[in-house]
Amino acid sequence: MPSTSPAETFPAHTPAASQIFTTVLTHGPLTRQEAARRTGLSPAAVTKAVRPLIEAGFLVEDAGAEVRPGLGRPANPVRVDGGRALFIGLKATGDEIIGVLADLCCRIRVARRVPLTGRTPREVLPVAADLVRELLTEAEGFGVQVLGLGIAVAGDVDRAAGTVRFSPFLDWHDVPLAALAEEASGLPVTVDNDVRALTVAEQWFGDGVGLSDFAVVTVGAGIGCGLVVHGRVVSGAHGVAGEIGHVPVVPDGPPCHCGDRGCLEAVASDAAITARVREVTGVPVADAAEAVALARAGDAGARAVYARAGEAIGRGIATVANLLGPARVIISGEGLAAYDLFAGQVRDAFAAAAFGSAARCEVRTRPLPFEEWARGAAATAIQSFAGR
Amino acid sequence: MPSTSPAETFPAHTPAASQIFTTVLTHGPLTRQEAARRTGLSPAAVTKAVRPLIEAGFLVEDAGAEVRPGLGRPANPVRVDGGRALFIGLKATGDEIIGVLADLCCRIRVARRVPLTGRTPREVLPVAADLVRELLTEAEGFGVQVLGLGIAVAGDVDRAAGTVRFSPFLDWHDVPLAALAEEASGLPVTVDNDVRALTVAEQWFGDGVGLSDFAVVTVGAGIGCGLVVHGRVVSGAHGVAGEIGHVPVVPDGPPCHCGDRGCLEAVASDAAITARVREVTGVPVADAAEAVALARAGDAGARAVYARAGEAIGRGIATVANLLGPARVIISGEGLAAYDLFAGQVRDAFAAAAFGSAARCEVRTRPLPFEEWARGAAATAIQSFAGR
DNA sequence: CTCTTTAATTGACAGCGGAAAATAAGGGGC
DNA sequence: GCCCCTTATTTTCCGCTGTCAATTAAAGAG
Numbered sequence: 001m002p003s004t005s006p007a008e009t010f011p012a013h014t015p016a017a018s019q020i021f022t023t024v025l026t027h028g029p030l031t032r033q034e035a036a037r038r039t040g041l042s043p044a045a046v047t048k049a050v051r052p053l054i055e056a057g058f059l060v061e062d063a064g065a066e067v068r069p070g071l072g073r074p075a076n077p078v079r080v081d082g083g084r085a086l087f088i089g090l091k092a093t094g095d096e097i098i099g100v101l102a103d104l105c106c107r108i109r110v111a112r113r114v115p116l117t118g119r120t121p122r123e124v125l126p127v128a129a130d131l132v133r134e135l136l137t138e139a140e141g142f143g144v145q146v147l148g149l150g151i152a153v154a155g156d157v158d159r160a161a162g163t164v165r166f167s168p169f170l171d172w173h174d175v176p177l178a179a180l181a182e183e184a185s186g187l188p189v190t191v192d193n194d195v196r197a198l199t200v201a202e203q204w205f206g207d208g209v210g211l212s213d214f215a216v217v218t219v220g221a222g223i224g225c226g227l228v229v230h231g232r233v234v235s236g237a238h239g240v241a242g243e244i245g246h247v248p249v250v251p252d253g254p255p256c257h258c259g260d261r262g263c264l265e266a267v268a269s270d271a272a273i274t275a276r277v278r279e280v281t282g283v284p285v286a287d288a289a290e291a292v293a294l295a296r297a298g299d300a301g302a303r304a305v306y307a308r309a310g311e312a313i314g315r316g317i318a319t320v321a322n323l324l325g326p327a328r329v330i331i332s333g334e335g336l337a338a339y340d341l342f343a344g345q346v347r348d349a350f351a352a353a354a355f356g357s358a359a360r361c362e363v364r365t366r367p368l369p370f371e372e373w374a375r376g377a378a379a380t381a382i383q384s385f386a387g388r
Numbered sequence: 389m390p391s392t393s394p395a396e397t398f399p400a401h402t403p404a405a406s407q408i409f410t411t412v413l414t415h416g417p418l419t420r421q422e423a424a425r426r427t428g429l430s431p432a433a434v435t436k437a438v439r440p441l442i443e444a445g446f447l448v449e450d451a452g453a454e455v456r457p458g459l460g461r462p463a464n465p466v467r468v469d470g471g472r473a474l475f476i477g478l479k480a481t482g483d484e485i486i487g488v489l490a491d492l493c494c495r496i497r498v499a500r501r502v503p504l505t506g507r508t509p510r511e512v513l514p515v516a517a518d519l520v521r522e523l524l525t526e527a528e529g530f531g532v533q534v535l536g537l538g539i540a541v542a543g544d545v546d547r548a549a550g551t552v553r554f555s556p557f558l559d560w561h562d563v564p565l566a567a568l569a570e571e572a573s574g575l576p577v578t579v580d581n582d583v584r585a586l587t588v589a590e591q592w593f594g595d596g597v598g599l600s601d602f603a604v605v606t607v608g609a610g611i612g613c614g615l616v617v618h619g620r621v622v623s624g625a626h627g628v629a630g631e632i633g634h635v636p637v638v639p640d641g642p643p644c645h646c647g648d649r650g651c652l653e654a655v656a657s658d659a660a661i662t663a664r665v666r667e668v669t670g671v672p673v674a675d676a677a678e679a680v681a682l683a684r685a686g687d688a689g690a691r692a693v694y695a696r697a698g699e700a701i702g703r704g705i706a707t708v709a710n711l712l713g714p715a716r717v718i719i720s721g722e723g724l725a726a727y728d729l730f731a732g733q734v735r736d737a738f739a740a741a742a743f744g745s746a747a748r749c750e751v752r753t754r755p756l757p758f759e760e761w762a763r764g765a766a767a768t769a770i771q772s773f774a775g776r
Numbered sequence: 777c778t779c780t781t782t783a784a785t786t787g788a789c790a791g792c793g794g795a796a797a798a799t800a801a802g803g804g805g806c
Numbered sequence: 807g808c809c810c811c812t813t814a815t816t817t818t819c820c821g822c823t824g825t826c827a828a829t830t831a832a833a834g835a836g
Contacts, residue, residue: 325624
């Protein structure tokens with residue numbers, strides 16, 4: 001394994017230092033004054049926390065940043081030096097592992113995907129280890145140390161304990177993944193649920209920056225949901241939350257594998273849409289891409305299927321908004337490729353079903369490149385590094 | 389107004405003192421050792437925080453509490469002296485104001501209700517002031533000072549700002565209630581939404597003690613929901629959360645005033661049940677009590693209405709459980725009077741609709757005496773007093 | 777009566793973060 | 807060009823909180 005020296009850790013482990021660092025990290029270049037205001041700390045505390053971070057190279061003074069020119073001494077913004085460190089993020093599905101090398105600002109530098117041949121830990125872990133090795137080698141090219149490894153897995157994951165309690169796609173039970181990966185890589189490892197990891201990426205580096213309450217809804221093979229409440233990602237009392245897929249949205253809708261009918265997932269998941277398009281149009285579309293193509297070509301039946309899916313998604317989001325009152329809902333996922341086919345319905349159904357001030361919740365979409373899930377994993381690693 | 393001396397405040401305003409006090413308050417008699425373990429502080433810190441609290445009379449050493457006799461020096465538990473202080477809680481509805489005098493442990497000492505003749509602030513406030521005066525006089529009989537006033541109002545309430553932004557039943561808009569009440573009573577005032585206040589009471593003094601994630605669902609004139617996530621009551625980005633009443637639960641169910649169909653509130657609220665019983669049985673029942681009586685008497689139609697309501701509630705709760713993964717859902721509210729009529733359906737529908745580990749969420753019921761809402765208001769006042 | 781065990785307390789102390797004063801770095805007026 | 811004004815940052819000092827490592831307290835066991 002290329003890297004052997006123990007990974008550096010974050011300097012100055014005081015709460016204030018963590019807080020200031022993450023504030024600067026997520027809110028771009030910030031003057032010490034601004035950072036103080038945002039964190040509620042005194043300017044003196046900022047100066048004191050910033051110095052060691054600059055000395056360690058994690059923060060840099062950013063002369064280039066525009067400061068509104070006014071009276072008095074010009075402000076001296078600082079920002080995080082993204083190039084100072086790298087992190088690896090892995091996302092494991094049942095078919096493949098996606099890995100990225102992301103910098104400290106969570107910008108992707110390298111992305112890789114490798115297929116999986118088996119699903120047992122014994123089969124998956126060596127492939128993951130190889131991928132990590134490869135990315136570590138890549139990292140050497142940047143001349144920067146890799147300071148953490150994040151792994152995202154679907155299912156019931158205990159981030160604090162670093163274990164995968166249950167993963168349906170991989171069929172894993174109680175795998176102490178963090179410990180195993182730490183052993184193999186020598187890096188500090190963070191393991192988290194995939195949707196939560198994606199949510200962390202939005203919270204720190206995406207459309208959730210600065211919001212203490214928001215939701216991420218992923219549309220694709222399944223329908224997932226990550227929630228941020230009180231500024232923290234929700235894990236629930238038993239490690240699972242955000243199961244939006246089985247919210248009832250279509251009266252007497254199609255049966256769902258959960259046993260109920262009309263669940264969001266039974267209407268708006270890729271598989272559900274594809275099946276329904278086949279059923280309605282008689283065209284034997286094989287996958288979501290073909291279904292989309294058919295609808296885009298103007299097939300009325302297919303378009304209606306997407307319309308219904310959009311309505312279902314809008315109602316599902318409204319349920320979340322009614323219950324939690326988030327400031328924003330971010331829709332993402334592979335299913336977004338068809339967004340033009342149901343955007344209107346999502347919006348209308350949401351507006352109709354959002355009650356009172358829940359309607360003030362903003363709904364926006366965000367494309368989801370394939371590496372994004374792995375980037376989320378990297379974001380959790382950065383979060384751990386920053387002491388959160 | 390009887391009491392004129394400025395209300396005492398909490399001694400020792402350090403985070404640790406607050407934390408230790410609330411821990412002892414909510415977890416009954418606790419040895420200093422235990423308190424240290426639970427708060428994560430050192431035993432030394434507990435000793436130091438506890439002393440001024442004992443001197444001020446808020447904590448007392450509780451020799452009576454049973455300690456498991458083992459080796460070594462016997463432990464010396466402390467508990468909160470409930471009789472040390474009183475708090476007033478008010479709940480304002482469109483028809484009446486309910487007021488309670490509660491002690492520091494939130495046990496109700498006196499409860500009063502007075503009818504309202506008008507709904508404008510100008511009409512309601514004097515009535516409330518009279519009630520507060522009356523309760524203050526009652527308090528004199530206990531020889532203890534009243535240290536805070538909590539007011540619970542349905543609708544959009546900004547606790548931090550102390551304003552009622554919008555209350556549908558009272559038709560209030562942007563009323564600076566805390567400031568007005570403080571002026572009139574001379575007490576520190578906490579204003580909060582009624583369901584949240586009830587949730588606070590459960591969190592500190594009820595079935596939510598010790599849980600960082602749980603929900604309270606109230607069944608009655610409306611269906612409400614208070615949520616606790618990460619140990620804090622959820623207010624949402626815009627001050628409103630827990631709108632469970634419009635979760636869709638019955639396919640193509642009865643139309644709801646929100647414009648949708650089959651909302652929980654359109655199926656399981658008192659009014660919905662009563663109307664439906666009339667419709668199904670042809671018996672002109674006037675209110676929920678008569679509807680319950682009819683069902684209890686064995687009328688099959690009426691029983692079916694309750695069964696459907698129970699199913700709806702179970703599904704609504706399952707939606708909450710799926711999204712947030714609470715450890716427990718507490719069902720309460722006036723509608724609980726009919727619980728024997730739908731308990732089975734609630735349980736079955738919940739089990740059917742709760743997905744995966746959301747099913748591990750415990751569902752329990754809790755009776756709701758009429759003063760309970762006002763007690764919730766008192767709980768918010770106690771919370772403010774303790775520095776939370 | 778002494779030893780063991782666990783609880784609570786004490787006193788010294790580190791260190792975090794705040795307040796206020798000092799310093800830095802411009803721009804503007806004259 | 808010089809001085810003053812304004813705002814940003816830094817420095818210095820200091821209070822205060824909570825921890826650490828004894829020390830004391832209060833049983834029961836032998």
